[in-house]
Structure formats: C-alpha cells, structure tokens
Amino acid sequence: MNDSKHRRIRDRSSGSATLINDGCKISGLITGSGDFLVNGEIDGDCDINGSVTLAQNGVWQGTIKADDIIIAGQVEGDINANDKIEITNSARISGTVTAKAIAVAEGAVVEGVMKTTGKAEPQEFVEKRDTDD
Numbered sequence: 229m230n231d232s233k234h235r236r237i238r239d240r241s242s243g244s245a246t247l248i249n250d251g252c253k254i255s256g257l258i259t260g261s262g263d264f265l266v267n268g269e270i271d272g273d274c275d276i277n278g279s280v281t282l283a284q285n286g287v288w289q290g291t292i293k294a295d296d297i298i299i300a301g302q303v304e305g306d307i308n309a310n311d312k313i314e315i316t317n318s319a320r321i322s323g324t325v326t327a328k329a330i331a332v333a334e335g336a337v338v339e340g341v342m343k344t345t346g347k348a349e350p351q352e353f354v355e356k357r358d359t360d361d
C-alpha cells in the first residue's frame with residue numbers, strides 16, 4: 229500500500245499493533261519496533277521505530293519518541309516524531325511537540341511549543357471525516 233495516498237497516519241495498514249489496554253499501567257522505558265496503541269497509562273519514556281497512538285482514554289507522563297505519533301489522550305511531556313504527528317480534538321498536551329509535519333484538530337489543547345522541522349509551508353484544513361473512519 230502506498231502511504232502517500234493517505235493523509236492520516238491511521239489510514240495506513242501495517243498489521244497488528246501492540247496494545248496497552250485500558251486499566252494497564254506501565255512505568256519505565258519502552259523501546260522496540262512496530263506500532264503501539266496505548267489505551268492505558270504510561271509513566272516513562274519511549275523510543276519506538278514505528279508509530280505510537282495514544283487513545284482518547286490514554287495518559288502519558290514522559291517523553292514520546294517515534295516515527296509517527298497520534299495523540300487523542302493526555303500527555304505531560306515532550307513529543308518528538310521523526311515524521312508526522314496528528315493531534316486530535318480530544319488531545320490535551322503539556323510539553324514541546326516536534327515533527328516534520330504536525331496536524332492539529334480544532335478543540336485540541338497544547339500548552340507548550342510546537343516545532344516543525346520539515347520544509348513544507350503550513351497548511352490549514354478542517355477535518356470532515358468521522359474519527360471512526
């Protein structure tokens with residue numbers, strides 16, 4: 229599948245993600261490869277070769293570093309993507325957000341600095357698809 233056809237990170241298909249489910253709490257450093265879906269609570273940092281999705285009920289205290297990142301939950305710490313970050317309307321972030329490209333939905337709260345490292349000019353868009361699509 230050609231990823232360039234998809235605007236959102238979650239539109240691509242790369243197989244099953246590692247799930248950290250609701251009610252689960254992890255403390256410490258998380259490393260590895262692949263995609264991670266976090267519905268639970270993380271107290272620590274991560275360095276992932278792949279994508280990290282923090283679901284709406286997810287809470288993260290620490291630094292998130294991955295290739296692509298989707299934030300729908302609450303983060304207290306820095307977020308650093310090698311490529312793209314998507315911040316949904318339910319996201320609450322306190323920290324520095326850094327990526328080549330950053331998409332922020334209306335209603336998201338970001339208390340901190342956002343830095344883009346890519347060379348593309350900023351673009352504005354209004355999300356017209358349901359979040360479940």
